[in-house]
Amino acid sequence: MAERSFKAEVEQLRLGDGGAFHGEGILAVTKALLQAGVAYVGGYQGSPISHLMDVFADASELMGELGVHFESSASEATAAAMLAASVNYPLRGAVAWKSVVGTNVASDALSNVASGGVTGGALIILGEDYGEGSSIMQERTHAFAMKSQMWLLDPRPSLPVIVDMVERGFELSEASNTPVMLELRVRACHVTGSFVARDNRRPALTVAEAAEAPVRDPDRIVLPPANFLHEIEKIEQRWPAAIRFVQEHGLNEHFGPEADEIGIIVQGGLFNSLNRALELLDLSDAYGNAAIPIHVLNVTYPLIPDEIRDFCAGKRAVLVIEEGQPEFIEHELNTLVRRAGLATRIVGKEILPRAGEYGGAVIRDGVAQFLRAHAPERAPAEAPVAASPALLPSAVPQRPAGFCTGCPERPIFSAMKLVQKELGAFHVSADIGCHLFSILPPFHIGNTTMGYGLGTAGASAFRPRDRRAIAIMGDGGFWHNGLTSGIGNAVFNQDDNLTIIVDNGYSAATGGQDILSSRARPPGRKTNNPIEKAVRGIGIGWARTMTRTYDVAGMRDAIRAALTSEEKGPKVLVAQSECQLNRQRRLKPQVAKAMKAGERVVRERFGVDPDTCTGDHSCIRLSGCPSLTIRPNPDPLRQDPIAHVENSCVGCGVCGEVSHAAVLCPSFYKARIIANPDRRDRFRQRLRGWAIGTFQRRAARAIAARSF
Numbered sequence: 065m066a067e068r069s070f071k072a073e074v075e076q077l078r079l080g081d082g083g084a085f086h087g088e089g090i091l092a093v094t095k096a097l098l099q100a101g102v103a104y105v106g107g108y109q110g111s112p113i114s115h116l117m118d119v120f121a122d123a124s125e126l127m128g129e130l131g132v133h134f135e136s137s138a139s140e141a142t143a144a145a146m147l148a149a150s151v152n153y154p155l156r157g158a159v160a161w162k163s164v165v166g167t168n169v170a171s172d173a174l175s176n177v178a179s180g181g182v183t184g185g186a187l188i189i190l191g192e193d194y195g196e197g198s199s200i201m202q203e204r205t206h207a208f209a210m211k212s213q214m215w216l217l218d219p220r221p222s223l224p225v226i227v228d229m230v231e232r233g234f235e236l237s238e239a240s241n242t243p244v245m246l247e248l249r250v251r252a253c254h255v256t257g258s259f260v261a262r263d264n265r266r267p268a269l270t271v272a273e274a275a276e277a278p279v280r281d282p283d284r285i286v287l288p289p290a291n292f293l294h295e296i297e298k299i300e301q302r303w304p305a306a307i308r309f310v311q312e313h314g315l316n317e318h319f320g321p322e323a324d325e326i327g328i329i330v331q332g333g334l335f336n337s338l339n340r341a342l343e344l345l346d347l348s349d350a351y352g353n354a355a356i357p358i359h360v361l362n363v364t365y366p367l368i369p370d371e372i373r374d375f376c377a378g379k380r381a382v383l384v385i386e387e388g389q390p391e392f393i394e395h396e397l398n399t400l401v402r403r404a405g406l407a408t409r410i411v412g413k414e415i416l417p418r419a420g421e422y423g424g425a426v427i428r429d430g431v432a433q434f435l436r437a438h439a440p441e442r443a444p445a446e447a448p449v450a451a452s453p454a455l456l457p458s459a460v461p462q463r464p465a466g467f468c469t470g471c472p473e474r475p476i477f478s479a480m481k482l483v484q485k486e487l488g489a490f491h492v493s494a495d496i497g498c499h500l501f502s503i504l505p506p507f508h509i510g511n512t513t514m515g516y517g518l519g520t521a522g523a524s525a526f527r528p529r530d531r532r533a534i535a536i537m538g539d540g541g542f543w544h545n546g547l548t549s550g551i552g553n554a555v556f557n558q559d560d561n562l563t564i565i566v567d568n569g570y571s572a573a574t575g576g577q578d579i580l581s582s583r584a585r586p587p588g589r590k591t592n593n594p595i596e597k598a599v600r601g602i603g604i605g606w607a608r609t610m611t612r613t614y615d616v617a618g619m620r621d622a623i624r625a626a627l628t629s630e631e632k633g634p635k636v637l638v639a640q641s642e643c644q645l646n647r648q649r650r651l652k653p654q655v656a657k658a659m660k661a662g663e664r665v666v667r668e669r670f671g672v673d674p675d676t677c678t679g680d681h682s683c684i685r686l687s688g689c690p691s692l693t694i695r696p697n698p699d700p701l702r703q704d705p706i707a708h709v710e711n712s713c714v715g716c717g718v719c720g721e722v723s724h725a726a727v728l729c730p731s732f733y734k735a736r737i738i739a740n741p742d743r744r745d746r747f748r749q750r751l752r753g754w755a756i757g758t759f760q761r762r763a764a765r766a767i768a769a770r771s772f
Contacts, residue, residue, distance in 0.1 A: 096230035110162025144170035185234030195421030472641030479619035495519030497538035520550030540571035668715035679704030
């Protein structure tokens with residue numbers, strides 16, 4: 065399989081009571097699930113919890129021993145629907161995906177399970193992808209938790225706390241008959257640390273045992289009149305039960321002195337950044353010994369009125385540190401403080417940014433401003449000065465995301481640019497995945513993107529007369545949502561557009577997980593299901609598969625044929641070539657092992673003849689490969705730098721293919737590098753050396769003769 069292997073790390077999941085666990089937050093979450101007696105686990109990969117799914121896959125043997133069922137779900141909606149097992153049965157289940165886009169996909173199932181409620185503990189582990197490292201729109205899970213009345217945990221980034229919140233999350237879910245969300249920012253997913261392990265627990269009831277004794281409760285199904293009673297049950301029974309549980313078990317934490325005239329309330333996931341900011345202001349240390357009272361919300365929804373009242377009582381002002389907007393927590397705090405009859409001033413977005421990630425520097429400046437206004441005797445004399453002068457954004461070189469060296473998707477867009485040069489510009493409906501990088505230089509292709517697997521649906525509004533629109537979709541997006549929402553919709557409505565499905569063999573953008581059309585044959589899964597067969601099965605008439613995307617001329621011709629075909633209706637072009645990153649991940653260890661064993665190994669590299677290259681750089685503009693760059697021209701009579709292929713080249717050959725298809729120049733050459741050559745290789749090399757030397761000496765003599 066292509067997924068990153070955690071085979072060595074998952075051995076720690078077997079630790080028993082009292083064992084010392086060391087590792088990343090992602091691995092700690094898996095251990096916590098097993099300690100909590102989880103019965104089933106599912107999910108869909110996506111940053112920052114992709115590795116959680118990989119850990120589940122690598123730990124499948126252990127999970128099988130414990131009777132835990134694991135599914136790598138087809139989508140977030142599929143994963144969320146698994147929680148149906150916890151509605152009528154005392155089964156603890158956990159699902160995971162990337163938030164908030166994953167939550168949007170899963171919203172139908174989540175709304176249903178939140179309405180009817182659960183019997184067994186239901187935990188939704190979300191990669192809260194908010195901030196500078198995010199690849200998606202800047203939204204938060206908090207709004208969805210409030211809308212559907214699901215409790216939201218935001219644990220302090222510490223392994224013991226994360227593990228405790230996972231286990232307490234199940235208990236909270238069962239105590240209040242409500243699904244519980246647990247959000248993990250990227251730093252929490254990859255924070256390293258240790259905790260004292262406990263024995264793994266076999267679930268009291270397995271999914272197989274539950275299936276043998278079916279339970280049916282119509283009151284839990286979302287249909288009238290039960291659905292009207294669910295809303296009342298949420299407020300009158302589940303909400304009070306959740307507040308009691310959080311309060312009695314002390315899920316929220318307190319740092320610093322008990323009494324003070326000021327205080328800070330912070331989301332649990334932001335505590336480490338806050339503590340670092342306080343360190344910079346000499347108001348805390350590395351162990352969280354703060355000089356200011358801090359109330360840490362490991363449970364951000366619901367808030368606990370008594371805890372808020374007790375913390376704010378006697379304080380002039382409290383700073384609330386809540387990332388993103390709207391400021392849900394700040395609004396609720398103001399309500400709770402006024403209901404408690406307190407005059408405490410709640411300070412938040414008036415001094416902290418309304419949007420953007422709250423790093424240490426942002427929080428430091430906000431705390432300093434808060435102290436100047438409400439505790440000037442403890443405030444720094446002036447705003448902290450950065451260690452080095454700040455640079456203007458324009459002074460920092462941009463590093464836009466781009467395709468990997470040798471990526472098989474790059475030649476597809478080179479071919480599209482060539483077709484565009486012939487036929488004119490066309491509307492391109494982009495999709496989520498690596499291929500979305502085509503909107504950036506050097507391709508500048510892509511007008512819109514609407515969501516994972518929605519590339520074809522995004523082009524459905526275009527009814528061309530002379531020029532068809534093009535939709536781009538990856539194989540991961542195709543199996544996630546595109547087959548029904550995109551291709552099926554296009555067939556039903558007979559949209560006369562072209563969909564290019566990039567089939568690189570994996571769900572590459574999320575870490576290289578295997579999917580239905582993958583060539584690998586992982587145990588327990590059914591792969592090798594051709595995409596072209598699937599689209600023809602739902603009514604696509606014009607469908608072709610290009611098995612080598614590096615054939616730029618062939619890709620150009622196939623795209624042109626689809627755009628100029630007399631046949632009406634949707635058209636699909638499947639562009640196949642293996643993801644180069646996963647290919648190298650698989651081949652490099654094999655090559656290294658063979659070379660170490662003394663075996664003959666042949667590698668291909670491409671280069672540019674400096675005497676032939678004219679320095680017009682058209683190859684770079686049409687390719688954009690990271691290994692294709694420039695170097696000084698060796699000819700003193702020419703000033704333009706020439707193209708150059710660096711050592712990172714993987715030998716895909718697309719630079720030469722582009723030059724050939726675009727009729728650019730003949731300066732590219734292919735070299736074969738042989739490690740551990742045999743006798744025939746050595747003989748051929750000596751023969752080549754003799755022949756080349758002979759011609760070089762003859763040419764040198766001719767030049768010398770002419771000079772006289």
